[in-house]
Amino acid sequence: MVMTEFKITEKAEYLFMALWVLVLMAFFLLRWEMVYLVLPVLWLLFVAVFFFKPTLDVEISRKLPHDRVLEGEIIDVELRLKANERIPSLRIRDMIPEGLEVVEGSNSRVISLSKGEERVLRYRVLVKRGVHPFESILLSYEDPFGLFYVDRVENIYQELVGVPRIQDVPTPYSTRGTKITVGPLPSPRVGEGVEFHAIREYQPGDPLKIINWKATARTGRIMANEYESERKVDVVFIVDASYTGFIVFDDLVRAAASLMLNALNDGTSFGLLLAEEVPLWVRVDYGKRHFFKCIDFLSTAKPDVNNMIAYQVEHLIRSRFPPRAQLLYFSPLLTEESRNALKTMSEFGYNVVVVSPNPYSAIDPKSREEELALKLLSLERRVMLQKMASYGLIVDWDVKKPLKAAIAEVVNI
Amino acid sequence: MKPAIKRRPFALIPFLLLTVMMMYLDKRGLLLLPILLLGLQWYSMGAVFLVLLGSFLFYTRFGGSYGLIVMILALLTVETAYLDRERAPLRHYVPLTLAVFLALPTYYFLVFLAPLLPSMEVTAVAAVMLVALYLFIRSVGRG
Numbered sequence: 187m188v189m190t191e192f193k194i195t196e197k198a199e200y201l202f203m204a205l206w207v208l209v210l211m212a213f214f215l216l217r218w219e220m221v222y223l224v225l226p227v228l229w230l231l232f233v234a235v236f237f238f239k240p241t242l243d244v245e246i247s248r249k250l251p252h253d254r255v256l257e258g259e260i261i262d263v264e265l266r267l268k269a270n271e272r273i274p275s276l277r278i279r280d281m282i283p284e285g286l287e288v289v290e291g292s293n294s295r296v297i298s299l300s301k302g303e304e305r306v307l308r309y310r311v312l313v314k315r316g317v318h319p320f321e322s323i324l325l326s327y328e329d330p331f332g333l334f335y336v337d338r339v340e341n342i343y344q345e346l347v348g349v350p351r352i353q354d355v356p357t358p359y360s361t362r363g364t365k366i367t368v369g370p371l372p373s374p375r376v377g378e379g380v381e382f383h384a385i386r387e388y389q390p391g392d393p394l395k396i397i398n399w400k401a402t403a404r405t406g407r408i409m410a411n412e413y414e415s416e417r418k419v420d421v422v423f424i425v426d427a428s429y430t431g432f433i434v435f436d437d438l439v440r441a442a443a444s445l446m447l448n449a450l451n452d453g454t455s456f457g458l459l460l461a462e463e464v465p466l467w468v469r470v471d472y473g474k475r476h477f478f479k480c481i482d483f484l485s486t487a488k489p490d491v492n493n494m495i496a497y498q499v500e501h502l503i504r505s506r507f508p509p510r511a512q513l514l515y516f517s518p519l520l521t522e523e524s525r526n527a528l529k530t531m532s533e534f535g536y537n538v539v540v541v542s543p544n545p546y547s548a549i550d551p552k553s554r555e556e557e558l559a560l561k562l563l564s565l566e567r568r569v570m571l572q573k574m575a576s577y578g579l580i581v582d583w584d585v586k587k588p589l590k591a592a593i594a595e596v597v598n599i
Numbered sequence: 600m601k602p603a604i605k606r607r608p609f610a611l612i613p614f615l616l617l618t619v620m621m622m623y624l625d626k627r628g629l630l631l632l633p634i635l636l637l638g639l640q641w642y643s644m645g646a647v648f649l650v651l652l653g654s655f656l657f658y659t660r661f662g663g664s665y666g667l668i669v670m671i672l673a674l675l676t677v678e679t680a681y682l683d684r685e686r687a688p689l690r691h692y693v694p695l696t697l698a699v700f701l702a703l704p705t706y707y708f709l710v711f712l713a714p715l716l717p718s719m720e721v722t723a724v725a726a727v728m729l730v731a732l733y734l735f736i737r738s739v740g741r742g
Contacts, residue, residue, distance in 0.1 A: 197681065200646035202736055208653040209732065217657040218725050222709060223666060224653070225702035226674045231735070233698035274688065298688070330691035332681055 198333040201227060230331065238329040242338050243270040244299070246323055248280065250346055254485075257315040257348040257436075260289055265307040265323065269299035277326040278307065283318035285348070286311040315436055317486045318346040347485045350436070350443040358445075358539045358581060358593045359512045361418050361452050384412045420470050420508040421449050421456040423480070424499065424531075425487060426517030426524045428461070432489035434518055434543035437585045439484050441541045442516045444589060446484075450477045457506075458483060461527075462490040465498040470508055496526035503534050513538045518545045519567075519574060528577045538578030541593075542571070547584040609692065610639055610680035617672040624661055624669065631655065638677050640684075645677030667706050671699050 194202075205227045212221040249264040265280060279294040291309030299305060321343055328335040385401050388408035401409035425442050427435070442458075449456045450473075457470035458480045468480055495517075507513075513536045517524045531538045546564050551557035571580055583592040614635065621628045631651050638645030652673050656666045678695055 197642050200643050204646040204649045204653075205732070205736075207650045209729065211650070211654045212657055213725060215654070215657045217660065217662075220657055220660070220662040220666070221725075221728065222702075222706050223656055223662065223670045225667065225705050226671045226699040227649075229701045229705070230674065230678065230695070230698045233694060233701075235738075237694065274691070330682075330687060331678065331695060332685065 193337065194334045195328065195332055201231070201333065205231075231333065234329050234331045234333045238274075238331070239334070239336075241271065242273070242276075242325060242327050242336050244268065244273065244276070244325060244338075245270070246278075246325065246340050246342070248320060248323065248342050248344060250320070250344055253345060254347045254349050254482075255313045257313055257351050260310050260312050261346075263293075263309055263311060266304070267297075267299065267307070268304045269301060272301045273299045273327060274330055275328050277324075277328070279324040279326070280309075280320070281322050281324060282311065283320060283346075285314045285316050285318050286346075287314075313346065313348045315348040315350050315439060315485060316488065318348060320344040320346065347482065349481060349485050350440045352447050353440065353444045353589055355441075355444045355448055355590050356593050356597065357448055357452060358541075358579065358597045359419070359421070359514070359537065361454055382411060382413060385409050386412050418452065418454040420511040421454050422459065422470065422507055422511050422513050423456060424459045424461065424513060424515045424517075424527070425484070426461055426495055426515070426519075426527070427487055427490050428493070428495060428517075428521055428524060429489040429491055430520045431518035431543075431545055433548050434545045434585055435487075435489045437543045437548070437583070438516045438518070438541075439487055441543065441583070441589050442514070443481055443484050445514055445541070446477060446480055450474065456480070457508075457511075459498070459502055460484070460487050461495040461498050462487065463494075465494075465502070467502060467506060469506065470511070493521070493523050495521075496523045496530055499527040500530045503530065503536070507534075507536070511536060513578075515540045515578065516542075518543055519570065520545065525570070525574060528574060532577035540574070540578050540580045541583060541589070542580055543583045543585050547586055605686075607683040607686065610676055610683050613672045613675040613679060614639070617669065617676055620665070620669050620672065624665070625655075625659055628652070628655055628659075635673070635676060639680040642677065642681055645680065649673055649677065664703065664706065667702060671702055675699050 205224055208224050208227070209221060212218050212223075245268040247266045249266065251261050255261055263280065263282075265278065267278070269276075275296060276299060277294070277296045282288065282293050289310050289312050291307075293309050295307055297305060297307075321341065323340045323342055325338040325340060326335055327338075385398055386409070388397055388402075388410040392410050396410045396413070398409045398411050423442050423446060425438065431438065446456060446458075453472075455470050455472045456476075458466075458468040460466040460468075460483055466483055468476075468483060513531050515528060515531065515538055517528070517540065519525055519528070519540070519542050528538060528540060544564070544567065546560050546567065549556075549560060551560050568582075571582055574580060579596060581589075581592050581596045583589055617635070618629070618632060621632065631648060634644060634648040634651060638648045649670075653670065656662065656669065661669070675696065678699070679692065682691055682695065
C-alpha cells in the first residue's frame with residue numbers, strides 16, 4: 187500500500203503570507219493599479235506548481251540477507267530504487283525498528299535520480315535479540331525552489347528475528363529419566379536399547395527371544411525377561427518473563443537457548459513454557475524442527491507484566507507437564523510469584539534446576555552509595571537463594587561470567 | 600589555515616543589482632537593505648523584506664517596469680540565497696531566474712492589453728483577483 191501526501195513547506199507559507207500582505211497593502215494604500223508588482227511571486231509559484239510537481243514515480247524495495255540473524259551480528263540492508271521520472275531531490279528514510287542500531291552508512295539519504303536510473307543504497311545494522319519489524323520506507327521529494335514537498339510512505343513489511351546467542355554449556359541434570367516398562371503388550375521399543383528389569387511369566391504374544399530359559403527350567407513355567415527401555419528424561423524449560431527482571435532478560439533467554447541446544451544434542455525431548463502475561467506453551471517434542479520452533483519463541487520473548495507465573499505453572503503442571511520430567515526454570519527469582527512457582531514445581535515432585543541470572547551483577551555502581559546498596563541487595567538475594575535451595579538446584583549466575591562456569595561450579599564438573 | 604567558505608555567493612549578484620537600482624529609486628529605500636541582508640540567511644526575513652519593499656513601492660508610487668524589476672531582483676535575491684544555503688544543483692537556478700523574469704513580459708502584455716479591455720470597476724477586478732488568488736493558493740496547498 188502506498189500513501190502519497192502533498193504539503194507546502196514553511197518557506198512556501200512565508201511566501202504566501204508575503205503575497206497576501208502585498209495584495210492587501212495595494213488595497214489599503216489605494217494603489218490597486220500597482221498590484222502587478224506581485225507578478226514575480228505569482229510566476230514563481232506557477233512554475234513551481236505546474237513544472238516541478240512530481241508524481242514521485244519510484245519503485246523501491248528492501249533486501250535483508252536473512253530473516254533470522256544471531257543477536258550481536260551486523261547485517262547489510264539494501265534499498266533498491268528505480269526512478270520512472272526525473273527526481274532532482276529525493277529524500278529516502280527507511281524506518282528501522284527501535285531495536286536495531288545503524289553502525290555504518292545511514293538509513294536516511296538525499297539523492298538525485300534521472301529517469302530510468304537505478305540505485306542501490308546500503309547501510310549496516312547491529313541486530314539485537316527480538317523481532318524487528320521493518321514497516322515502511324519514507325520517500326520525500328522537495329521541489330527545486332523548496333516550496334512544497336511530497337511524502338510517500340511505501341509500506342514494505344519485513345521481519346528480522348534476532349536469535350539469542352547460544353553458548354556451549356554442560357548439562358546440569360541427569361539425562362536418564364523416565365523409564366517405560368515393556369509390559370505384556372507388544373511394544374516397538376523392545377530390542378532398542380533395553381535394560382533388564384525383572385523376570386515375569388511369559389505372555390502370549392511376547393517374542394520368543396525374551397524367554398529366560400534358565401528361569402523356565404528352575405520354575406517349571408515359561409518365564410520371560412522384562413525390560414525397561416532406556417529413555418531420556420523429558421525436559422521442560424520454564425522462562426520467567428516478568429518485567430522485574432528485564433535487566434537480565436536477554437541473559438535469561440540466552441541461557442534457555444543454550445541449554446535447549448544442549449538438550450537437543452543430548453537427544454532429550456523438551457518443551458517450553460514462556461511465562462509472559464499470556465503464557466505460551468510448546469509441548470514436549472524432539473528434534474531440530476522443534477528446537478528451531480522453540481528458539482523462535484525465545485527470540486520473540488520480551489519482559490512482560492506477569493504476576494501469574496505461579497498460577498500458570500500450577501495449571502500446566504496438572505494438565506501438560508510430563509510426569510517425572512526434569513524442569514529447568516529460568517528466573518532471577520525477584521518476585522514472590524516466581525519463588526512460589528518454584529515451590530509448586532518442587533511440591534509436585536519434579537526435579538528442578540533453576541538458572542537464576544543475578545540482576546545485581548549486571549549493574550555497574552556509579553557511586554559509593556550505589557555500591558553499598560548493591561552489596562545489601564546481593565546479601566538479601568543470597569539469603570533468599572539459600573532458602574530456595576531446598577526446592578531445587580540453583581545456579582546463581584553472575585552474568586558477567588560465562589554460564590558454563592556458573593553451571594560447572596554448581597554441578598561440580 | 601583559513602576555513603573554507605562553503606556558502607555560495609550567487610545571491611550577491613541580484614543583491615548588488617538591487618542596491619544600485621534602489622539608489623536611483625529613492626534613497627530611503629536603502630534603509631530596507633539591512634533586512635534583505637538578514638534575508639540572505641533567514642527566509643522569513645526575506646519575506647518580511649518583500650512585504651516592506653512592496654509597501655514602499657506602493658507608497659512612493661514607484662511602479663512601472665522599473666518598480667517591477669526591483670521586485671524581481673528582490674525576490675531573486677531571497678530565492679537565490681535559499682538555493683545557495685541548500686547548495687542546490689546549478690541547474691535549479693535557471694528555472695528560478697526564468698520564472699521570476701516572466702513577470703516582465705506579462706506586465707508588458709497587460710499594459711498592451713489594458714486599452715483594449717472594457718473598463719471595469721477597479722473594486723470588482725480586485726475582488727476577482729483576490730478570489731482567484733485564494734483558489735490558487737488552496738489548490739497549491741492541497742496538491
